[in-house]
Amino acid sequence: MSGGWKSCPKPPKKRRRTPYDEIVELCNLPPEIKELLPRRWERYGDVVILKLPKELTSYEREVGRLYAEVLGANLVLVDEGGVRGLTRCPVVRVIYGEESEAFHKENRLIYNFDPIRIMFSSGNIDERIYVAELLKGSGDRRWVVWDLFAGIGYFSLPAGREVKGGAVVSVEINPLAYYYLIKNLVFNEITDRTIPVLGDNSKVIVPGTADLTISGYFVEEGWEEHVARVCSLLKPEGGLILYHFLAKKKELELRLAMLLKRFSRELLNRNLDVAEHRCRRVKSYAPLVYHYVLEVLARPTKGQKPSGEDWASLYK
Ligand SMILES: C[S@@+](CC[C@H](N)C(=O)[O-])C[C@H]1O[C@@H](n2cnc3c(N)ncnc32)[C@H](O)[C@@H]1O
Known part of the structure; x- marks a missing residue:
């Protein structure tokens, strides 16, 4: 009988649970609706901006609350697409939270702005x-x-x-x-x-x-x-x-x-x-x-x- 250690097969690598996984887990909406939940979002400090397919419009309050809860945001906006006019006012709608300012950190700088009236690219x-x-x-x-x-x-x-x-x-x-x-x-x-x-x-x-x-x-x-x-x-x-x-x-x-x-x-x-x-x-x-x-x-x-x-x- 040969002695010594036998090399064990490596356990499969566990994929880290993402915030999106958590959102899907906590979501009580019908499966065909769940599938449409956005996998990506913009985040500026405590503000989250989502792009929602139109099928999610009637569930948007619930979706907003869910993203706020999992991502720890206090304001969730829906990006309706694009910016308006000379001042480039974003076309967004609040689906969760009170109007509030964003404090976005980037490259060791702080950008403070009103995410409902001011764009950030x-x-x-x-x-x-x-x-x-x-x-x-x-x-x-x-x-x-x-x-x-x-x-x-x-x-x-x-x-x-x-x-x-x-x-x-x-x-x-x-x-x-x-x-x-x-x-x-x-x-x-x-x-x-x-x-x-x-x-x-x-x-x-x-x-x-x-x-x-x-x-x-x-x-x-x-x-x-x-x-x-x-x-x-x-x-x-x-x-x-x-x-x-x-x-x-x-x-x-x-x-x-x-x-x-x-x-x-x-x-x-x-x-x-x-x-x-x-x-x-x-x-x-x-x-x-x-x-x-x-x-x-x-x-x-x-x-x-x-x-x-x-x-x-x-x-x-
Ligand atoms: C939103 S920025 C464009 C995007 C920005 N450079 C970026 O990196 O995200 C454009 C700004 O120019 C301003 N603006 C437009 N016309 C102007 C003008 N004639 N003189 C000075 N500012 C102007 C708008 O009010 C707006 O704040």
């Missing part, structure tokens, strides 16, 4: 981090950043945290978003380097003052004038533009060509050139439509003596 997280990293990695450069569609500080907060010895000007037209912007500048302790402005960016910009301009809104109507405004903001020694836009994948090349032509023309009016450009896809926005960012590095035209710092160092 979790899909833009990489772009918010990108802005922080860009400024962080830029050495001693004292950036002056203009955030033209500041909202509650989506980009102004990461920029404000990393801007060293420079400043961020945050322009927002909606008084409610502006109210939260100011609160967020205070909560994140960056009021000493941020200048919030309540107003229309087409009226308040100061030409020739920016190292970095962020245009984080999809301007469709009047985009040509908007590009002109964005370019006019840059300092004579040039700078960087982050320009957000929407496009269908198959129309991207054409759209980019049109944008770049416009940027080149407007920059040339200020003796600047498109020295480099690149385009990033941020997220899927709608069926076949994507959210992109065009990054334009502008430098003085050849023959012009570059004044100020050398922007090339950014793109090493």
Whole structure:
């Protein structure tokens, strides 16, 4: 008889019980309805946002209570799809809890907002981090950043945290978003380097003052004038533009060509050139439509003596 230890077959790995499993377990609805319970949700602090198929509408109170209980949320909203109007007001409905503010933590920053009246796009997280990293990695450069569609500080907060010895000007037209912007500048302790402005960016910009301009809104109507405004903001020694836009994948090349032509023309009016450009896809926005960012590095035209710092160092 051979002695020694026999190797035992490994017990099958136990899958960890997820909050979704718990929701399904606790749910008393008919099985065909249970199957439709959302497996994913957005979470901003104590607020949960769900997308519900229409078959669940008549059970939504119960569904809201269930998600609140399992996820420990005090407000559950149903996302009816999209955002409304110039101020990008979300289309949501309360299915559980009292109206309350969200305190969302991301990248060591706090975003406070009213989730019923103010949008937050979790899909833009990489772009918010990108802005922080860009400024962080830029050495001693004292950036002056203009955030033209500041909202509650989506980009102004990461920029404000990393801007060293420079400043961020945050322009927002909606008084409610502006109210939260100011609160967020205070909560994140960056009021000493941020200048919030309540107003229309087409009226308040100061030409020739920016190292970095962020245009984080999809301007469709009047985009040509908007590009002109964005370019006019840059300092004579040039700078960087982050320009957000929407496009269908198959129309991207054409759209980019049109944008770049416009940027080149407007920059040339200020003796600047498109020295480099690149385009990033941020997220899927709608069926076949994507959210992109065009990054334009502008430098003085050849023959012009570059004044100020050398922007090339950014793109090493
Ligand atoms: C909600 S943000 C867009 C998304 C955001 N960049 C993100 O990352 O999630 C757009 C903001 O621009 C503001 N806005 C729209 N038109 C404006 C204008 N002409 N001047 C200043 N702010 C404007 C809206 O009120 C809104 O708060």
